[in-house]
Amino acid sequence: MAAYGRITLRDQFTGMAFALPFILGVAILLIMPLGLSLYYSFCHYTMLTPPIWVGDQNYRHLLSDHAFIRALINTCIFSAVSVPLSLGWSLLLALLLNLPNRLRGIYRTIVFLPSLLPLVATAVIWRWMLSPVHGPVNLLLRKPVEFIGWCAADVAKALGAAPATIGHLQNLKPPLWLSEGRWAMATIIFLSLWGVGQTVIIFLAGLGEVPQELYESAELDGAGSWRRLRHVTIPMLTPVVFFNLVMGIIGSWQIFDLPYVMTQGGPGRATLFYSMYLFEAGFQQLRMGAACAMAWVQLLIILSLTLLAFWSARKWVHYR
Amino acid sequence: MSASSTDKSLSGRRRLLLHLALAIMAIGYLAPLFWMIDTSVKTEKQAMSQSPAANLSSIRNLVIPHPLRVQNYAKVIRSPLFKLPLYARNTLVIALLVAIGSMLSASLVAYSLTKLRWYGRTVLFWIVLGSMMLPFSVMMVPLYRIYREFGWIGTNLPLWLPTFLGPPFYIFLLRQFYLTIPNELTEAAVIDGAGPLKIWWYIMVPLTRPALTVGGLFSVVASWKNFFGPLVYLTHQRTFTLPLALQSFQTRHGGVNHTLLMAATVLVVLPIILIFFLSQKTFIRGIATTGIKG
Known part of the structure; x- marks a missing residue:
């Protein structure tokens, strides 16, 4: 195992022996399942009977499957909104938590705490928080919302609005959250902000690695705090932003636990996400072939978005 | 910092x-x-x-x-519907086996990827990175079938035994730490006549104990939080883990009994929060490492 010189047969053997667990893992847990799943995706397969080859039928049927299209659109919306939102939010939190402050250790712990909870627990807690009649959120919101409604109704009356609008405003109530389609989606997106703890920690670590000299020389050049943020901190942080972006994209396309426990995809299919429908098709309707086809489409989507991110990285990520 | x-x-x-x-x-x-x-x-x-x-x-x-x-x-705790002590034990057993399996296999593989020289180790590292990005759904159906052939469905085996085959995330994590150990150290041991197994056990493992602690903690917490795996593989109520039991408690009694549901939730999250507070520094540093040194 000399550092330089030829790799002997013995070196080769030793190296592979130590890597054997993973080499076996690649064969059993990666290559074999990938091959089988690609094969099943072209088959009618229930797992109870042997697979029957049906060509690209599973893939073609996806296009006419309304539930699938809905799940696809929902996941697109979720990913497109929640990924940038939680990136921006966690960056903001990290910047605030990085400012000199005697209590910042405690604040960091507080922000991190929710991300430790199993998502099932998060779902159960927030279902109770957002319970329309007895939940604390609506308990808190009811009076203010009614008040705003009354004020708005008066303004509408003065402006000569239709009686229906005025009536609606006079009866303004806080949303029913999980029972209203758009609010249910908004709630799931909002909850991803409650669990950004890990991302914040990674940003904080990135902030800690920015060389102090850069700030000192920027200050000598007369840069104020805003310009130091804009021209020193943000550019130096772009590799970390990129890492969190890629992780966010991959994670968002696989969201499952939270909506599965909170809404079961409802109301209607308003919060039916890709992985949920895939699970339903495979393990509840026993359409394993279709589930595999969906999984391959999902893989291709995640792969192209990741490649897109890598391609765009050349334009905005500053590597030291 | x-x-x-x-x-x-x-x-x-x-x-x-x-x-x-x-x-x-x-x-x-x-x-x-x-x-x-x-x-x-x-x-x-x-x-x-x-x-x-x-x-x-x-x-x-x-x-x-x-x-x-x-x-x-x-x-x-005494409820016949939510057998908390049983679920806690199920969860803990799986979490400990996952931690042992992940750390043992990942440290062997990471050692091979950083300190041993052989053809193909770079390719293998790219496979480690690539497989971290694969959505689990692609492997899900065939794996379920394979485990069914083995008769593992309904047991906790699919949840921990595969972690003995080097989970990519932990190989990556340990590799980041192993790279910081100077090669001179292992080379000196070679000159002293130590074989690779001895070097791994007497040099790498003791020197990277902090890394193994971080990885072990991560894997315990990840396993404790896991919902999808238990949902797919555990079919009998008596084998349930805490998150799965909490979900089934909520679907059956959640609309009726909020106070008990919340008490159950507190008990489910308490162990994780305790683990976190006992090991806060190690934990935070571990997360930072995965994101920064990548």
Whole structure:
């Protein structure tokens, strides 16, 4: 195992022996399942009977499957909104938590705490928080919302609005959250902000690695705090932003636990996400072939978005 | 980690603004946890009370229930429907086996990838990185079939045995640490006549104990939180893990008994929060490492 010189047969053997667990893992847990799943995706397969080859039928049927299209659109919306939102939010939190402050250790712990909870627990807690009649959120919101409604109704009356609008405003109530389609989606997106703890920690670590000299020389050049943020901190942080972006994209396309426990995809299919429908098709309707086809489409989507991110990285990520 | 965009402390008004912003944020992040504990010590009637009357004592009763119903916890622990001690044991057994399996296999593989020279190790590292990005759904159906052939469905084997085959994330994590160990150290051991197994056990493992602690903690927490795996593979109530049991408790009784549901939730999340507070520094440093040194 000399550092330089030829790799002997013995070196080769030793190296592979130590890597054997993973080499076996690649064969059993990666290559074999990938091959089988690609094969099943072209088959009618229930797992109870042997697979029957049906060509690209599973893939073609996806296009006419309304539930699938809905799940696809929902996941697109979720990913497109929640990924940038939680990136921006966690960056903001990290910047605030990085400012000199005697209590910042405690604040960091507080922000991190929710991300430790199993998502099932998060779902159960927030279902109770957002319970329309007895939940604390609506308990808190009811009076203010009614008040705003009354004020708005008066303004509408003065402006000569239709009686229906005025009536609606006079009866303004806080949303029913999980029972209203758009609010249910908004709630799931909002909850991803409650669990950004890990991302914040990674940003904080990135902030800690920015060389102090850069700030000192920027200050000598007369840069104020805003310009130091804009021209020193943000550019130096772009590799970390990129890492969190890629992780966010991959994670968002696989969201499952939270909506599965909170809404079961409802109301209607308003919060039916890709992985949920895939699970339903495979393990509840026993359409394993279709589930595999969906999984391959999902893989291709995640792969192209990741490649897109890598391609765009050349334009905005500053590597030291 | 004391570096920040301004070395000097902030001016008075700015500092006040910062404290205000942080305080509001902290309340937002803590309120649900507070309300969970709060509901767990109320009677069902107190929990279901609607808008409180606008006087101080009724608002105080809403926030600090009187008397505290600690019996809810006893009720949950003894409940025949939610066998908490059993689920806790199931979860703990899986978590410990996952930690052992992941750390043992990942440290062997990471050692091979960083300190042993052989053809193909670079390719193998790219496979490690690539497979971390694969969605589990692609492997899900065939793996289920394979485990079914083995007769593993309904047992906890699919949840921990595969971790003995080197989970990519932990190989990556340990590799980041192993790269920081100077090659001179292992080379000197070779000159002294130590074989690779000895070097791994007597040099790498002791020197990277902090890394193994981080990885072990991560894998325990990840396994404790896992919901999808147990949902797919565990079919009998008596094998359930805590998150799966909590979900089934909620679907069957959640609409009826909020106080017991919240008490159960507190008991499910408590161990993880305890682990975190006992190992805060190690934990945070571990997360930072995965994101920065990549």
